[in-house]
Amino acid sequence: MKDAIVQVTGLVKKFGEIEAVRGIDFSVEHGSIFAFLGPNGAGKTTTIKILTTLLKPTSGKILVNGFDPLTHQNDVRRSFGIVFQDPSLDDELTAYENMEFHGVLYNIPQKLRKNRIEELLKFTELWERRNDLVKNFSGGMRRRLEIARGLLHHPKILFLDEPTLGLDPQTRNHIWEYIRNLNTKENITVFFTTHYIAEAEQSAKQVAIIDHGQIITRGTPEEIKRQAKTSSLEEAFISLTGKEIREETMGTKELFRNSHKMWRRS
Amino acid sequence: MNAIYILWLRQIKRYFRSKSRLVGSLGQPLLFLLALSFGFGPIFQKAGIGNYLEFLAPGIIAMGILFTALFSGIEIIWDKQFGFLKETLVAPVTRIKIMIGRTLGGATIATVQGIIVLLIASLIGFKFEMIGVIPSLAFMFLIALIFTALGTAIASMLEDMQGFQLIMNFLVMPIFFLSGAIFPLGDLPESISIITSSNPLSYGVDGLRGVLINSSHFGISLDLLVLIVTSGILLLIGGYLFSRIEI
Numbered sequence: 001m002k003d004a005i006v007q008v009t010g011l012v013k014k015f016g017e018i019e020a021v022r023g024i025d026f027s028v029e030h031g032s033i034f035a036f037l038g039p040n041g042a043g044k045t046t047t048i049k050i051l052t053t054l055l056k057p058t059s060g061k062i063l064v065n066g067f068d069p070l071t072h073q074n075d076v077r078r079s080f081g082i083v084f085q086d087p088s089l090d091d092e093l094t095a096y097e098n099m100e101f102h103g104v105l106y107n108i109p110q111k112l113r114k115n116r117i118e119e120l121l122k123f124t125e126l127w128e129r130r131n132d133l134v135k136n137f138s139g140g141m142r143r144r145l146e147i148a149r150g151l152l153h154h155p156k157i158l159f160l161d162e163p164t165l166g167l168d169p170q171t172r173n174h175i176w177e178y179i180r181n182l183n184t185k186e187n188i189t190v191f192f193t194t195h196y197i198a199e200a201e202q203s204a205k206q207v208a209i210i211d212h213g214q215i216i217t218r219g220t221p222e223e224i225k226r227q228a229k230t231s232s233l234e235e236a237f238i239s240l241t242g243k244e245i246r247e248e249t250m251g252t253k254e255l256f257r258n259s260h261k262m263w264r265r266s
Numbered sequence: 267m268n269a270i271y272i273l274w275l276r277q278i279k280r281y282f283r284s285k286s287r288l289v290g291s292l293g294q295p296l297l298f299l300l301a302l303s304f305g306f307g308p309i310f311q312k313a314g315i316g317n318y319l320e321f322l323a324p325g326i327i328a329m330g331i332l333f334t335a336l337f338s339g340i341e342i343i344w345d346k347q348f349g350f351l352k353e354t355l356v357a358p359v360t361r362i363k364i365m366i367g368r369t370l371g372g373a374t375i376a377t378v379q380g381i382i383v384l385l386i387a388s389l390i391g392f393k394f395e396m397i398g399v400i401p402s403l404a405f406m407f408l409i410a411l412i413f414t415a416l417g418t419a420i421a422s423m424l425e426d427m428q429g430f431q432l433i434m435n436f437l438v439m440p441i442f443f444l445s446g447a448i449f450p451l452g453d454l455p456e457s458i459s460i461i462t463s464s465n466p467l468s469y470g471v472d473g474l475r476g477v478l479i480n481s482s483h484f485g486i487s488l489d490l491l492v493l494i495v496t497s498g499i500l501l502l503i504g505g506y507l508f509s510r511i512e513i
Contacts, residue, residue, distance in 0.1 A: 054513050074358040088349035092280045104272040105357040
């Protein structure tokens, strides 16, 4: 595809014997909103980690904003912003300090950094709370802060790994408004995963569905519905990936994180 | 440089904001200082070796640094589990810089801890050479650097806190007790003597004694040499292991 910001060909990732991603091809058009859907354990997060230089692929070719993550790691890193599936803010720092930290790491000059932080915190309606510690923030505020932080260095593409997980419908709506707004105003490409298929149907221009490490279909939401002969994308998703429930293996890390969450809420 | 500075600053801010950690980490050195110096002081005196508090204080300063420095390594696991590490790992900064920034932050905190123990010790009667304070800071920082790097190396290989705790228990206590922090290194049985002389903390404690109370077992220049070489090696190992972290 011409004018692709992400180009993936024959991507394979093995963890020992397990093949998490088995030779996938897809591309994401510049300036589009791209939904990467799949059941638990399908290989979504692994693919995002490879695209964002956190993991090295076993084989295959990738270009992000024209750069190869293997050879031009830092060029790729400057090209994207990311909101991870699980929180990645420093709870003991304030919202402003989290932004400042990011800005310095990305080497944004001080004056520009200051203006940009103010602009983004206002955009995500967190400016009034900028000097509060993040540990006192609600889930929705954290997500907004993470989105603001991901945008600080003017990325060409924003990766959102389940950005609305665990949020109430109001907050989800709110966050999607920001994202669509960004996409049209700043022409940022958005690459997201979600389990709320309706969100993908509503916002995505392009969708790819991955299951068992392979892409099973790609296209616009309309094309996929037509192909599966269903009236909603959610039904299409279920008819394509089957009704079987996937068990996502929970490592110690997740267990620990969950117990920490419970402990904090109680 | 900026990246290293902001990573350092983050560690410092987190430390001074966590009041419980500040207070909690002082309890143990204080207890050791009080119980041991008042408990063993008279016997030490009778044995004709001198004032036990003076002998003990540098050891407890080193202990405070050891604990804080090694546990600052735990923050890598913490950041791994609570996600913040990813934020630094996707930034256009080399892993080595991230590791250096974190290690310097951890080492600075541990040094501050050492200074606080020194102040507490002087409050309960520890008399030391004023002129030795400046060089003692260098020794404190080297001890801090060694054990922060060691903590980083260990934490880079581990996934969860439980494993870290286990290693800490099998590492912190032996390093502390077999370092000459609480007993003189001369006239030890040979087996113990071999262990104490291969323990880097022994040279840290000895160096501190050398500059603070003018009494050194190995000699200050040997202490300094061993500490510098060890910290260099551990920084390399820590940097290598940290650069291999996959999330």
